[in-house]
Amino acid sequence: MTVALIALIGSKNWALSALAGGLCCALPNAFFAVRLTMSARKPGGTDPMSFFFGEFIKIALTIALMAAVVTWYHDVNWPAFLIAFIVVLKSYFILLFRQRP
Numbered sequence: 001m002t003v004a005l006i007a008l009i010g011s012k013n014w015a016l017s018a019l020a021g022g023l024c025c026a027l028p029n030a031f032f033a034v035r036l037t038m039s040a041r042k043p044g045g046t047d048p049m050s051f052f053f054g055e056f057i058k059i060a061l062t063i064a065l066m067a068a069v070v071t072w073y074h075d076v077n078w079p080a081f082l083i084a085f086i087v088v089l090k091s092y093f094i095l096l097f098r099q100r101p
Contacts, residue, residue, distance in 0.1 A: 010077070010080065013077055014077045015080075016073070017076050017077040017078075017084075018077075018080040018081065018083065020073060020081060020084075021080065021083070021084035021085035021088070022084040022087070023065070024065040024066050025085050025088040025089050026088050027065065028059075028061040031057070031058065036050075036054055039051075
């Protein structure tokens, strides 16, 4: 949704930058969630070391994806990139205010 709003306001460059920023946050978080779910389903369950290792991988993957965007996409629109990154990063607040049936 953020990408769509930025695309309406700006250009294709803004939309691609916002998409890249959102993916730089969403992909590592999805990887962490899948890894933590798989760890919790093991017979021994999850342990703190598994959580911290997954968090380290998530942060490293986020930095690597940002570096890849900077390296390969030279026309990054930084405000759009950072706004989309922050919106995706903080999107879990939406779940806190969601009404359950």
